[in-house]
Amino acid sequence: xIKPQSVGVxxxxxxxxxxxxxxxxGGTLDEYELVYETYGELNEARSNAVLVCHALSGxxxxxxxxxxxxxxIGWWDNLIGPGKPLDTNKFFVxxxxxxGGCHGSTGPRxxxxxxxxxxxxxxxxxxxEDWVGSQARLADRLGIERFAAxxxxxxxxxxxxxxxxxxxxxxxxxxxxxxxxxLTAQNIAFNEVARQAILTDPEFHGGHYYEHGVVxxxxxxxxxxxxxxxxxxxxxLAEKFGRSLRHGKTMYSYDVEFEIESYLRYQGDKFxxxxxxxxxxxxxKALDYFDPAFEYGxxxxxxxxxxxxxxxxxxxxxxxxxxxSRSEExxxxxxxxxxxxxxxxxxxxxxxxxxxLDDVRYHAVLRSYFDRIKT
Amino acid sequence: MSxxxxxxxxxxxxxxxxxVLDLACxxxxxxxxxxxxxxxQGYGVENDIDNLVACIDNGINVxxxxxxKGLAGxxxxxxxxxxxxxxxxxxxxxxxxxxxxxxxxxxxVVSFPNFGYWRxxxxxxxxxxxxxxxxxxxxxxxxxxxxxxxxDFESLCELNGIEIRERxxxxxxxPVEDEANFRASVAVYRLGRGA
Numbered sequence: 160x161i162k163p164q165s166v167g168v169x170x171x172x173x174x175x176x177x178x179x180x181x182x183x184x185g186g187t188l189d190e191y192e193l194v195y196e197t198y199g200e201l202n203e204a205r206s207n208a209v210l211v212c213h214a215l216s217g218x219x220x221x222x223x224x225x226x227x228x229x230x231x232i233g234w235w236d237n238l239i240g241p242g243k244p245l246d247t248n249k250f251f252v253x254x255x256x257x258x259g260g261c262h263g264s265t266g267p268r269x270x271x272x273x274x275x276x277x278x279x280x281x282x283x284x285x286x287x288e289d290w291v292g293s294q295a296r297l298a299d300r301l302g303i304e305r306f307a308a309x310x311x312x313x314x315x316x317x318x319x320x321x322x323x324x325x326x327x328x329x330x331x332x333x334x335x336x337x338x339x340x341x342l343t344a345q346n347i348a349f350n351e352v353a354r355q356a357i358l359t360d361p362e363f364h365g366g367h368y369y370e371h372g373v374v375x376x377x378x379x380x381x382x383x384x385x386x387x388x389x390x391x392x393x394x395x396l397a398e399k400f401g402r403s404l405r406h407g408k409t410m411y412s413y414d415v416e417f418e419i420e421s422y423l424r425y426q427g428d429k430f431x432x433x434x435x436x437x438x439x440x441x442x443x444k445a446l447d448y449f450d451p452a453f454e455y456g457x458x459x460x461x462x463x464x465x466x467x468x469x470x471x472x473x474x475x476x477x478x479x480x481x482x483x484s485r486s487e488e489x490x491x492x493x494x495x496x497x498x499x500x501x502x503x504x505x506x507x508x509x510x511x512x513x514x515x516l517d518d519v520r521y522h523a524v525l526r527s528y529f530d531r532i533k534t
Numbered sequence: 535m536s537x538x539x540x541x542x543x544x545x546x547x548x549x550x551x552x553x554v555l556d557l558a559c560x561x562x563x564x565x566x567x568x569x570x571x572x573x574x575q576g577y578g579v580e581n582d583i584d585n586l587v588a589c590i591d592n593g594i595n596v597x598x599x600x601x602x603k604g605l606a607g608x609x610x611x612x613x614x615x616x617x618x619x620x621x622x623x624x625x626x627x628x629x630x631x632x633x634x635x636x637x638x639x640x641x642x643v644v645s646f647p648n649f650g651y652w653r654x655x656x657x658x659x660x661x662x663x664x665x666x667x668x669x670x671x672x673x674x675x676x677x678x679x680x681x682x683x684x685x686d687f688e689s690l691c692e693l694n695g696i697e698i699r700e701r702x703x704x705x706x707x708x709p710v711e712d713e714a715n716f717r718a719s720v721a722v723y724r725l726g727r728g729a
Contacts, residue, residue, distance in 0.1 A: 176575070201617055234609065314626045410635065471590075490607070491607040491608070491609075492599060494577065494597075494607075494608070494612075495612075497575055499592055499595050500577075500595055500597070501586075501589070501594075501595050501596045501597065502596070502597045502598050503583070503586050503598050504598045507584070507585075520587075523583070523584065523587045524587055524590065525591040527587050527591045528590050530591070531590060531591065531593055
Protein backbone atom coordinates (compact mmCIF):
# COMPACT_ATOMS: atom_id res chain seq x y z
CA UNK A 160 0.00 0.00 0.00
CA ILE A 161 1.22 3.50 -0.85
CA LYS A 162 1.95 5.66 2.16
CA PRO A 163 -1.03 7.99 2.70
CA GLN A 164 -0.30 11.61 1.91
CA SER A 165 -1.88 15.01 2.25
CA VAL A 166 -3.49 16.61 -0.78
CA GLY A 167 -1.08 19.46 -0.01
CA VAL A 168 -1.78 23.11 -0.69
CA UNK A 169 -5.37 23.81 -1.67
CA UNK A 170 -7.17 26.90 -2.89
CA UNK A 171 -10.88 27.54 -2.48
CA UNK A 172 -13.00 28.37 -5.51
CA UNK A 173 -16.14 30.43 -5.73
CA UNK A 174 -19.22 29.92 -7.87
CA UNK A 175 -21.88 32.57 -8.35
CA UNK A 176 -25.48 31.61 -9.11
CA UNK A 177 -27.95 34.13 -10.44
CA UNK A 178 -30.95 31.85 -10.94
CA UNK A 179 -33.22 32.35 -7.90
CA UNK A 180 -33.29 29.49 -5.41
CA UNK A 181 -36.71 28.85 -3.88
CA UNK A 182 -36.34 27.76 -0.27
CA UNK A 183 -38.55 25.42 1.71
CA UNK A 184 -39.21 28.15 4.24
CA GLY A 185 -41.01 30.07 1.49
CA GLY A 186 -38.17 32.52 1.01
CA THR A 187 -36.04 32.95 -2.08
CA LEU A 188 -32.40 33.72 -2.62
CA ASP A 189 -32.24 35.64 -5.89
CA GLU A 190 -28.53 35.14 -6.17
CA TYR A 191 -25.87 33.54 -4.06
CA GLU A 192 -22.31 32.29 -4.00
CA LEU A 193 -20.89 28.99 -2.87
CA VAL A 194 -17.25 28.48 -1.93
CA TYR A 195 -15.84 25.04 -2.48
CA GLU A 196 -12.63 23.09 -2.72
CA THR A 197 -11.77 20.12 -4.89
CA TYR A 198 -9.12 17.45 -4.52
CA GLY A 199 -7.98 14.95 -7.15
CA GLU A 200 -8.96 15.01 -10.81
CA LEU A 201 -12.36 14.59 -12.40
CA ASN A 202 -11.99 11.68 -14.80
CA GLU A 203 -12.99 11.82 -18.45
CA ALA A 204 -16.27 9.99 -17.85
CA ARG A 205 -17.00 12.44 -14.98
CA SER A 206 -17.89 9.41 -12.89
CA ASN A 207 -15.48 9.65 -9.98
CA ALA A 208 -16.85 12.66 -8.09
CA VAL A 209 -17.48 12.43 -4.35
CA LEU A 210 -19.25 15.19 -2.47
CA VAL A 211 -18.39 15.69 1.19
CA CYS A 212 -21.15 17.41 3.16
CA HIS A 213 -20.24 19.23 6.34
CA ALA A 214 -21.83 19.27 9.76
CA LEU A 215 -22.66 22.15 12.08
CA SER A 216 -19.25 23.71 12.44
CA GLY A 217 -17.58 22.41 9.27
CA UNK A 218 -16.78 24.12 6.00
CA UNK A 219 -15.63 23.57 2.45
CA UNK A 220 -12.07 23.21 3.73
CA UNK A 221 -12.15 19.44 4.05
CA UNK A 222 -8.58 18.42 3.23
CA UNK A 223 -5.12 19.85 2.68
CA UNK A 224 -3.90 23.22 3.92
CA UNK A 225 -3.57 26.78 2.70
CA UNK A 226 -0.30 28.14 1.34
CA UNK A 227 -0.43 31.14 3.66
CA UNK A 228 -1.50 29.13 6.71
CA UNK A 229 -0.05 25.60 6.83
CA UNK A 230 -1.70 25.00 10.18
CA UNK A 231 -5.19 25.50 8.75
CA ILE A 232 -5.71 21.84 7.88
CA GLY A 233 -9.01 20.58 6.43
CA TRP A 234 -11.42 19.13 8.97
CA TRP A 235 -11.47 15.65 7.40
CA ASP A 236 -7.85 15.58 6.26
CA ASN A 237 -7.28 12.21 7.95
CA LEU A 238 -9.79 10.64 5.55
CA ILE A 239 -9.05 12.33 2.25
CA GLY A 240 -5.85 12.36 0.22
CA PRO A 241 -3.63 10.19 -1.95
CA GLY A 242 -3.57 6.71 -0.38
CA LYS A 243 -6.08 7.67 2.31
CA PRO A 244 -9.41 5.83 2.74
CA LEU A 245 -11.14 8.33 0.43
CA ASP A 246 -8.31 8.21 -2.08
CA THR A 247 -7.85 11.27 -4.26
CA ASN A 248 -5.85 9.16 -6.74
CA LYS A 249 -9.17 7.52 -7.54
CA PHE A 250 -11.79 10.11 -6.66
CA PHE A 251 -12.47 13.76 -7.39
CA VAL A 252 -13.55 15.04 -3.99
CA UNK A 253 -15.56 18.21 -3.45
CA UNK A 254 -16.15 20.13 -0.24
CA UNK A 255 -18.65 22.98 -0.22
CA UNK A 256 -19.63 25.53 2.40
CA UNK A 257 -23.38 25.43 2.84
CA UNK A 258 -25.69 28.36 2.21
CA GLY A 259 -26.15 30.36 5.38
CA GLY A 260 -22.63 29.44 6.41
CA CYS A 261 -19.90 31.72 7.63
CA HIS A 262 -16.90 30.45 5.71
CA GLY A 263 -17.44 32.29 2.46
CA SER A 264 -20.69 31.07 0.96
CA THR A 265 -23.61 33.46 1.01
CA GLY A 266 -24.86 33.73 4.57
CA PRO A 267 -26.03 36.12 7.27
CA ARG A 268 -22.78 38.10 7.09
CA UNK A 269 -23.21 38.68 3.35
CA UNK A 270 -24.85 41.88 2.09
CA UNK A 271 -28.59 41.71 1.59
CA UNK A 272 -29.07 42.98 -2.00
CA UNK A 273 -32.29 44.73 -0.90
CA UNK A 274 -30.58 46.88 1.72
CA UNK A 275 -26.87 46.70 1.01
CA UNK A 276 -26.38 45.86 4.68
CA UNK A 277 -25.55 42.39 6.06
CA UNK A 278 -28.50 40.00 6.03
CA UNK A 279 -28.16 39.24 9.74
CA UNK A 280 -31.37 37.82 11.15
CA UNK A 281 -33.16 38.51 7.86
CA UNK A 282 -31.27 35.74 6.10
CA UNK A 283 -33.95 33.23 5.11
CA UNK A 284 -34.21 29.91 6.89
CA UNK A 285 -32.38 27.23 4.93
CA UNK A 286 -33.00 23.52 5.25
CA UNK A 287 -31.06 20.38 4.47
CA GLU A 288 -33.13 20.10 1.29
CA ASP A 289 -32.19 23.64 0.27
CA TRP A 290 -28.51 22.90 0.79
CA VAL A 291 -28.80 19.80 -1.36
CA GLY A 292 -30.60 21.81 -4.03
CA SER A 293 -27.80 24.37 -4.09
CA GLN A 294 -25.14 21.65 -4.09
CA ALA A 295 -26.86 20.09 -7.12
CA ARG A 296 -26.49 23.38 -8.96
CA LEU A 297 -22.81 23.43 -8.11
CA ALA A 298 -22.57 19.88 -9.47
CA ASP A 299 -24.24 21.05 -12.68
CA ARG A 300 -21.73 23.86 -12.92
CA LEU A 301 -18.84 21.41 -12.50
CA GLY A 302 -20.29 19.08 -15.12
CA ILE A 303 -21.07 16.29 -12.66
CA GLU A 304 -24.26 14.50 -13.56
CA ARG A 305 -23.92 11.73 -11.04
CA PHE A 306 -21.81 11.41 -7.90
CA ALA A 307 -19.95 8.17 -7.29
CA ALA A 308 -20.65 8.86 -3.62
CA UNK A 309 -21.97 11.47 -1.25
CA UNK A 310 -20.42 11.36 2.20
CA UNK A 311 -21.23 13.07 5.43
CA UNK A 312 -21.10 12.76 9.19
CA UNK A 313 -23.82 13.99 11.54
CA UNK A 314 -25.70 16.80 9.78
CA UNK A 315 -23.55 15.98 6.74
CA UNK A 316 -25.01 12.48 6.78
CA UNK A 317 -28.48 13.98 6.69
CA UNK A 318 -27.52 15.82 3.51
CA UNK A 319 -26.27 12.55 2.00
CA UNK A 320 -29.63 10.94 2.83
CA UNK A 321 -31.50 13.88 1.37
CA UNK A 322 -29.46 13.70 -1.85
CA UNK A 323 -30.64 10.12 -2.39
CA UNK A 324 -34.25 11.30 -2.02
CA UNK A 325 -34.10 14.56 -3.98
CA UNK A 326 -31.85 13.33 -6.78
CA UNK A 327 -31.90 9.53 -6.61
CA UNK A 328 -30.51 9.18 -10.13
CA UNK A 329 -27.53 11.37 -9.28
CA UNK A 330 -26.12 9.33 -6.37
CA UNK A 331 -24.29 6.01 -6.65
CA UNK A 332 -23.46 5.55 -2.98
CA UNK A 333 -24.40 7.34 0.22
CA UNK A 334 -21.99 7.09 3.13
CA UNK A 335 -23.93 8.19 6.19
CA UNK A 336 -21.91 8.43 9.39
CA UNK A 337 -23.06 9.19 12.94
CA UNK A 338 -26.33 10.53 11.58
CA UNK A 339 -30.04 10.13 12.23
CA UNK A 340 -33.17 10.24 10.10
CA UNK A 341 -34.48 13.04 12.33
CA LEU A 342 -33.68 14.61 15.65
CA THR A 343 -35.24 13.41 18.88
CA ALA A 344 -36.91 15.78 21.33
CA GLN A 345 -33.73 15.56 23.41
CA ASN A 346 -31.61 16.63 20.41
CA ILE A 347 -33.92 19.56 19.70
CA ALA A 348 -33.81 20.46 23.38
CA PHE A 349 -30.03 20.76 23.31
CA ASN A 350 -30.25 22.91 20.18
CA GLU A 351 -32.85 25.11 21.81
CA VAL A 352 -30.69 25.74 24.87
CA ALA A 353 -27.85 26.67 22.51
CA ARG A 354 -30.12 29.04 20.58
CA GLN A 355 -31.47 30.65 23.73
CA ALA A 356 -27.92 31.32 24.85
CA ILE A 357 -27.35 33.29 21.65
CA LEU A 358 -30.78 34.91 21.35
CA THR A 359 -30.67 36.26 24.92
CA ASP A 360 -27.15 37.62 24.69
CA PRO A 361 -27.52 41.42 25.03
CA GLU A 362 -25.13 41.83 22.13
CA PHE A 363 -27.28 39.78 19.78
CA HIS A 364 -29.35 42.84 18.84
CA GLY A 365 -32.06 40.79 17.18
CA GLY A 366 -29.48 39.25 14.88
CA HIS A 367 -28.23 42.61 13.53
CA TYR A 368 -25.16 42.75 15.73
CA TYR A 369 -22.85 43.43 12.78
CA GLU A 370 -24.23 46.93 12.53
CA HIS A 371 -23.44 47.49 16.19
CA GLY A 372 -19.87 46.35 15.75
CA VAL A 373 -20.27 43.56 18.30
CA VAL A 374 -20.84 39.81 18.33
CA UNK A 375 -22.88 37.79 20.85
CA UNK A 376 -19.74 35.97 21.89
CA UNK A 377 -21.01 34.94 25.32
CA UNK A 378 -24.09 33.31 23.88
CA UNK A 379 -22.16 31.60 21.12
CA UNK A 380 -19.60 30.39 23.64
CA UNK A 381 -22.30 28.88 25.83
CA UNK A 382 -23.94 27.30 22.80
CA UNK A 383 -20.65 25.68 21.82
CA UNK A 384 -19.97 24.53 25.37
CA UNK A 385 -23.23 22.68 25.66
CA UNK A 386 -22.87 21.30 22.15
CA UNK A 387 -19.37 20.12 22.89
CA UNK A 388 -20.50 18.18 25.96
CA UNK A 389 -22.98 16.28 23.80
CA UNK A 390 -20.38 15.46 21.15
CA UNK A 391 -18.15 13.68 23.65
CA UNK A 392 -18.85 10.63 25.75
CA UNK A 393 -18.94 10.37 29.52
CA UNK A 394 -16.07 7.88 29.27
CA UNK A 395 -13.89 10.07 27.09
CA LEU A 396 -14.39 13.06 29.40
CA ALA A 397 -13.61 10.86 32.38
CA GLU A 398 -10.45 9.61 30.74
CA LYS A 399 -9.31 13.00 29.47
CA PHE A 400 -10.13 15.10 32.53
CA GLY A 401 -11.66 13.04 35.29
CA ARG A 402 -12.00 15.31 38.31
CA SER A 403 -8.55 16.79 37.81
CA LEU A 404 -8.18 20.09 39.59
CA ARG A 405 -6.12 22.88 38.14
CA HIS A 406 -4.74 23.88 41.56
CA GLY A 407 -4.60 20.40 42.99
CA LYS A 408 -7.24 21.32 45.54
CA THR A 409 -10.65 22.93 45.70
CA MET A 410 -10.52 26.73 45.81
CA TYR A 411 -14.19 27.45 46.50
CA SER A 412 -14.40 29.87 43.59
CA TYR A 413 -16.14 30.25 40.22
CA ASP A 414 -12.89 30.51 38.35
CA VAL A 415 -11.60 27.45 36.59
CA GLU A 416 -11.09 24.69 39.12
CA PHE A 417 -11.79 21.45 37.33
CA GLU A 418 -9.85 20.87 34.12
CA ILE A 419 -13.05 20.09 32.25
CA GLU A 420 -14.16 23.67 32.96
CA SER A 421 -10.98 25.00 31.47
CA TYR A 422 -11.37 22.81 28.42
CA LEU A 423 -14.97 23.83 27.78
CA ARG A 424 -14.25 27.52 28.24
CA TYR A 425 -11.31 27.25 25.86
CA GLN A 426 -13.38 25.41 23.24
CA GLY A 427 -16.21 27.92 23.63
CA ASP A 428 -13.95 30.95 23.30
CA LYS A 429 -12.12 29.51 20.32
CA PHE A 430 -15.39 28.82 18.54
CA UNK A 431 -16.98 32.16 19.43
CA UNK A 432 -13.89 33.86 18.04
CA UNK A 433 -14.51 32.78 14.49
CA UNK A 434 -17.99 31.33 14.02
CA UNK A 435 -21.06 33.39 13.22
CA UNK A 436 -23.94 33.28 15.69
CA UNK A 437 -26.61 33.66 12.99
CA UNK A 438 -25.11 30.72 11.11
CA UNK A 439 -25.23 28.71 14.32
CA UNK A 440 -28.91 29.55 14.78
CA UNK A 441 -29.79 28.74 11.17
CA UNK A 442 -27.86 25.50 11.17
CA UNK A 443 -29.37 24.17 14.38
CA LYS A 444 -32.81 24.92 12.94
CA ALA A 445 -31.93 23.02 9.76
CA LEU A 446 -31.01 20.08 11.97
CA ASP A 447 -34.30 20.33 13.87
CA TYR A 448 -36.41 20.56 10.71
CA PHE A 449 -34.85 17.59 8.92
CA ASP A 450 -37.41 14.78 8.87
CA PRO A 451 -37.87 13.17 5.44
CA ALA A 452 -40.40 10.71 6.87
CA PHE A 453 -42.74 13.47 8.07
CA GLU A 454 -44.68 13.71 4.81
CA TYR A 455 -45.00 9.92 4.84
CA GLY A 456 -46.80 9.79 8.16
CA UNK A 457 -43.51 9.18 9.95
CA UNK A 458 -42.84 6.05 7.93
CA UNK A 459 -39.13 6.20 7.11
CA UNK A 460 -39.22 3.07 4.96
CA UNK A 461 -41.77 4.72 2.69
CA UNK A 462 -39.75 7.92 2.60
CA UNK A 463 -36.59 6.07 1.57
CA UNK A 464 -38.38 4.06 -1.14
CA UNK A 465 -37.39 6.77 -3.64
CA UNK A 466 -33.69 6.22 -2.95
CA UNK A 467 -31.82 3.89 -5.28
CA UNK A 468 -28.30 4.48 -3.94
CA UNK A 469 -26.24 1.87 -2.17
CA UNK A 470 -25.69 2.87 1.45
CA UNK A 471 -22.96 2.49 3.98
CA UNK A 472 -24.20 3.49 7.43
CA UNK A 473 -21.74 3.87 10.30
CA UNK A 474 -22.38 4.63 13.95
CA UNK A 475 -20.28 4.73 17.11
CA UNK A 476 -21.03 2.83 20.30
CA UNK A 477 -20.47 5.82 22.59
CA UNK A 478 -22.32 8.40 20.47
CA UNK A 479 -25.29 9.42 22.59
CA UNK A 480 -26.15 12.53 20.56
CA UNK A 481 -26.89 10.40 17.45
CA UNK A 482 -26.87 6.95 18.96
CA UNK A 483 -26.38 3.70 17.00
CA SER A 484 -30.09 2.95 17.24
CA ARG A 485 -30.78 6.08 15.16
CA SER A 486 -28.48 4.79 12.43
CA GLU A 487 -30.23 1.43 12.64
CA GLU A 488 -33.53 3.14 11.82
CA UNK A 489 -31.97 4.15 8.51
CA UNK A 490 -30.51 0.68 7.93
CA UNK A 491 -33.78 -1.16 8.51
CA UNK A 492 -35.78 1.31 6.43
CA UNK A 493 -33.39 0.69 3.53
CA UNK A 494 -33.56 -3.04 4.12
CA UNK A 495 -37.34 -2.85 3.93
CA UNK A 496 -36.89 -1.46 0.43
CA UNK A 497 -34.34 -4.17 -0.43
CA UNK A 498 -31.65 -1.62 -1.05
CA UNK A 499 -27.99 -2.50 -0.85
CA UNK A 500 -26.91 -1.43 2.61
CA UNK A 501 -24.07 -2.21 4.97
CA UNK A 502 -23.87 -1.11 8.56
CA UNK A 503 -20.99 -0.91 11.02
CA UNK A 504 -21.27 0.10 14.67
CA UNK A 505 -17.73 1.08 15.56
CA UNK A 506 -16.57 0.45 19.10
CA UNK A 507 -14.97 3.83 19.71
CA UNK A 508 -14.79 5.71 23.03
CA UNK A 509 -15.02 9.27 21.70
CA UNK A 510 -18.76 9.81 21.33
CA UNK A 511 -20.32 11.71 18.43
CA UNK A 512 -16.98 13.29 17.51
CA UNK A 513 -15.63 9.82 16.67
CA UNK A 514 -16.62 10.41 13.07
CA UNK A 515 -13.84 12.98 12.76
CA LEU A 516 -11.18 10.72 14.23
CA ASP A 517 -9.06 8.10 12.52
CA ASP A 518 -9.98 5.01 14.52
CA VAL A 519 -8.32 2.09 12.74
CA ARG A 520 -11.46 -0.06 12.42
CA TYR A 521 -13.60 2.89 11.33
CA HIS A 522 -11.16 3.85 8.61
CA ALA A 523 -10.75 0.21 7.55
CA VAL A 524 -14.50 0.05 6.91
CA LEU A 525 -14.48 3.30 4.94
CA ARG A 526 -11.39 2.31 2.97
CA SER A 527 -12.91 -1.01 1.94
CA TYR A 528 -16.18 0.61 1.00
CA PHE A 529 -14.60 3.36 -1.11
CA ASP A 530 -12.22 0.86 -2.74
CA ARG A 531 -15.21 -1.15 -3.92
CA ILE A 532 -17.01 1.80 -5.54
CA LYS A 533 -16.78 1.60 -9.31
CA THR A 534 -16.07 4.85 -11.08
CA MET B 535 -11.94 -18.95 0.58
CA SER B 536 -11.72 -22.70 0.12
CA UNK B 537 -14.61 -24.73 -1.22
CA UNK B 538 -17.14 -25.68 1.39
CA UNK B 539 -19.41 -28.58 0.61
CA UNK B 540 -22.18 -27.21 2.81
CA UNK B 541 -22.45 -24.22 0.44
CA UNK B 542 -23.79 -26.45 -2.33
CA UNK B 543 -26.13 -28.21 0.09
CA UNK B 544 -27.53 -24.88 1.18
CA UNK B 545 -27.70 -23.52 -2.38
CA UNK B 546 -29.94 -26.38 -3.48
CA UNK B 547 -32.56 -25.23 -0.97
CA UNK B 548 -32.53 -21.64 -2.20
CA UNK B 549 -34.69 -20.65 -5.18
CA UNK B 550 -33.41 -18.07 -7.65
CA UNK B 551 -34.04 -14.47 -6.64
CA UNK B 552 -34.82 -15.17 -2.99
CA UNK B 553 -34.22 -12.77 -0.13
CA VAL B 554 -31.63 -14.40 2.09
CA LEU B 555 -30.19 -13.45 5.48
CA ASP B 556 -26.96 -15.14 6.55
CA LEU B 557 -26.25 -14.93 10.28
CA ALA B 558 -22.62 -14.93 11.41
CA CYS B 559 -21.75 -14.73 7.74
CA UNK B 560 -17.97 -14.51 8.24
CA UNK B 561 -16.31 -12.99 5.18
CA UNK B 562 -19.49 -13.35 3.12
CA UNK B 563 -18.34 -16.36 1.09
CA UNK B 564 -21.64 -18.20 1.34
CA UNK B 565 -23.62 -15.14 0.25
CA UNK B 566 -21.23 -14.61 -2.63
CA UNK B 567 -21.82 -18.21 -3.64
CA UNK B 568 -25.59 -17.77 -3.38
CA UNK B 569 -25.48 -14.50 -5.32
CA UNK B 570 -23.52 -16.19 -8.10
CA UNK B 571 -25.52 -19.44 -8.14
CA UNK B 572 -28.98 -18.26 -7.17
CA UNK B 573 -28.99 -14.51 -7.83
CA UNK B 574 -30.26 -13.89 -4.29
CA GLN B 575 -30.75 -10.49 -2.68
CA GLY B 576 -28.49 -11.28 0.22
CA TYR B 577 -27.62 -9.65 3.51
CA GLY B 578 -25.06 -10.87 5.99
CA VAL B 579 -25.02 -10.32 9.72
CA GLU B 580 -21.74 -10.06 11.59
CA ASN B 581 -20.50 -8.63 14.85
CA ASP B 582 -16.78 -8.93 14.20
CA ILE B 583 -15.24 -5.86 12.62
CA ASP B 584 -12.61 -7.80 10.65
CA ASN B 585 -15.32 -9.99 9.14
CA LEU B 586 -17.38 -6.89 8.44
CA VAL B 587 -14.51 -5.37 6.49
CA ALA B 588 -13.96 -8.68 4.65
CA CYS B 589 -17.64 -8.70 3.62
CA ILE B 590 -17.40 -5.16 2.30
CA ASP B 591 -14.26 -6.18 0.37
CA ASN B 592 -16.30 -9.06 -1.02
CA GLY B 593 -19.08 -6.74 -2.13
CA ILE B 594 -21.56 -8.23 0.33
CA ASN B 595 -24.24 -6.27 2.16
CA VAL B 596 -23.38 -6.75 5.81
CA UNK B 597 -25.18 -5.46 8.87
CA UNK B 598 -23.58 -5.37 12.28
CA UNK B 599 -25.77 -7.05 14.88
CA UNK B 600 -25.02 -8.85 18.13
CA UNK B 601 -26.89 -12.12 17.60
CA UNK B 602 -27.12 -12.68 21.35
CA LYS B 603 -29.59 -9.78 21.34
CA GLY B 604 -31.74 -11.30 18.60
CA LEU B 605 -32.90 -9.75 15.34
CA ALA B 606 -35.19 -7.05 16.72
CA GLY B 607 -34.79 -4.66 13.78
CA UNK B 608 -35.75 -7.22 11.14
CA UNK B 609 -39.37 -7.52 10.03
CA UNK B 610 -41.49 -10.65 10.46
CA UNK B 611 -41.34 -13.00 7.48
CA UNK B 612 -39.21 -10.64 5.42
CA UNK B 613 -36.69 -13.23 4.22
CA UNK B 614 -37.28 -16.43 2.28
CA UNK B 615 -34.40 -18.10 4.06
CA UNK B 616 -32.41 -17.22 7.15
CA UNK B 617 -29.17 -19.18 7.28
CA UNK B 618 -26.79 -19.91 10.09
CA UNK B 619 -23.90 -21.99 8.90
CA UNK B 620 -21.72 -23.69 11.53
CA UNK B 621 -22.35 -20.97 14.12
CA UNK B 622 -25.26 -22.07 16.29
CA UNK B 623 -22.83 -23.74 18.69
CA UNK B 624 -21.08 -20.39 19.24
CA UNK B 625 -24.19 -18.56 20.48
CA UNK B 626 -25.50 -18.64 24.04
CA UNK B 627 -29.04 -17.68 23.15
CA UNK B 628 -29.78 -20.90 21.24
CA UNK B 629 -33.54 -21.01 21.59
CA UNK B 630 -33.90 -17.27 21.14
CA UNK B 631 -31.97 -17.14 17.89
CA UNK B 632 -33.80 -20.15 16.44
CA UNK B 633 -37.11 -18.46 17.21
CA UNK B 634 -35.86 -15.22 15.66
CA UNK B 635 -34.70 -16.99 12.50
CA UNK B 636 -38.15 -18.45 12.02
CA UNK B 637 -39.77 -15.13 12.83
CA UNK B 638 -37.95 -13.12 10.16
CA UNK B 639 -37.63 -16.00 7.66
CA UNK B 640 -40.08 -18.31 5.99
CA UNK B 641 -37.58 -21.10 6.53
CA UNK B 642 -34.33 -21.41 8.42
CA VAL B 643 -31.23 -23.28 7.34
CA VAL B 644 -28.95 -24.35 10.17
CA SER B 645 -25.78 -26.37 10.15
CA PHE B 646 -23.61 -27.33 13.11
CA PRO B 647 -20.83 -29.72 14.11
CA ASN B 648 -22.15 -32.90 15.71
CA PHE B 649 -20.53 -33.44 19.07
CA GLY B 650 -21.92 -37.00 18.96
CA TYR B 651 -19.73 -37.93 15.96
CA TRP B 652 -17.94 -41.20 16.66
CA ARG B 653 -14.48 -39.66 16.52
CA UNK B 654 -15.56 -37.09 19.08
CA UNK B 655 -16.97 -39.85 21.29
CA UNK B 656 -13.71 -41.76 20.92
CA UNK B 657 -11.78 -38.71 22.01
CA UNK B 658 -13.89 -38.35 25.12
CA UNK B 659 -13.52 -42.07 25.86
CA UNK B 660 -9.79 -41.53 25.66
CA UNK B 661 -10.17 -38.76 28.16
CA UNK B 662 -9.59 -35.79 25.88
CA UNK B 663 -11.90 -33.13 24.42
CA UNK B 664 -12.40 -33.69 20.69
CA UNK B 665 -10.43 -31.77 18.07
CA UNK B 666 -11.37 -32.53 14.47
CA UNK B 667 -12.09 -31.00 11.09
CA UNK B 668 -15.52 -29.89 12.30
CA UNK B 669 -14.26 -28.94 15.78
CA UNK B 670 -10.90 -27.44 14.94
CA UNK B 671 -10.25 -25.59 18.21
CA UNK B 672 -8.74 -26.63 21.49
CA UNK B 673 -10.96 -26.55 24.57
CA UNK B 674 -9.18 -23.44 25.83
CA UNK B 675 -9.59 -21.31 22.71
CA UNK B 676 -12.79 -22.56 21.14
CA UNK B 677 -15.43 -19.96 20.24
CA UNK B 678 -18.05 -22.64 20.82
CA UNK B 679 -20.21 -22.23 23.89
CA UNK B 680 -22.90 -24.89 23.32
CA UNK B 681 -21.99 -28.54 22.96
CA UNK B 682 -24.74 -30.66 21.46
CA UNK B 683 -25.44 -33.62 19.20
CA UNK B 684 -27.81 -34.22 16.31
CA UNK B 685 -30.13 -36.04 18.73
CA ASP B 686 -30.01 -33.10 21.15
CA PHE B 687 -30.83 -30.60 18.43
CA GLU B 688 -33.76 -32.60 17.13
CA SER B 689 -35.26 -32.94 20.57
CA LEU B 690 -34.90 -29.18 21.06
CA CYS B 691 -36.74 -28.62 17.75
CA GLU B 692 -39.55 -30.85 18.94
CA LEU B 693 -39.70 -29.06 22.27
CA ASN B 694 -39.94 -25.67 20.53
CA GLY B 695 -42.41 -26.66 17.81
CA ILE B 696 -39.82 -26.30 15.06
CA GLU B 697 -40.52 -28.50 12.07
CA ILE B 698 -37.55 -30.33 10.56
CA ARG B 699 -38.31 -30.29 6.84
CA GLU B 700 -35.08 -31.82 5.66
CA ARG B 701 -31.82 -33.01 7.13
CA UNK B 702 -28.57 -33.87 5.44
CA UNK B 703 -25.65 -35.30 7.36
CA UNK B 704 -22.00 -35.59 6.41
CA UNK B 705 -18.88 -37.34 7.56
CA UNK B 706 -16.30 -34.72 6.72
CA UNK B 707 -17.89 -34.05 3.34
CA UNK B 708 -19.25 -37.50 2.52
CA PRO B 709 -23.04 -37.93 2.84
CA VAL B 710 -24.15 -40.13 5.74
CA GLU B 711 -27.43 -42.05 5.33
CA ASP B 712 -27.89 -43.98 8.57
CA GLU B 713 -26.97 -43.49 12.18
CA ALA B 714 -26.22 -39.84 11.58
CA ASN B 715 -25.80 -39.04 15.25
CA PHE B 716 -22.91 -41.51 15.39
CA ARG B 717 -21.46 -41.28 11.90
CA ALA B 718 -21.92 -37.63 10.86
CA SER B 719 -19.52 -34.83 11.78
CA VAL B 720 -21.83 -32.10 10.46
CA ALA B 721 -25.60 -31.86 9.96
CA VAL B 722 -27.47 -29.34 7.79
CA TYR B 723 -31.17 -28.69 8.41
CA ARG B 724 -34.00 -26.99 6.63
CA LEU B 725 -36.42 -25.82 9.33
CA GLY B 726 -39.89 -24.31 9.38
CA ARG B 727 -42.43 -23.15 11.89
CA GLY B 728 -44.40 -26.16 13.08
CA ALA B 729 -48.13 -26.32 12.45
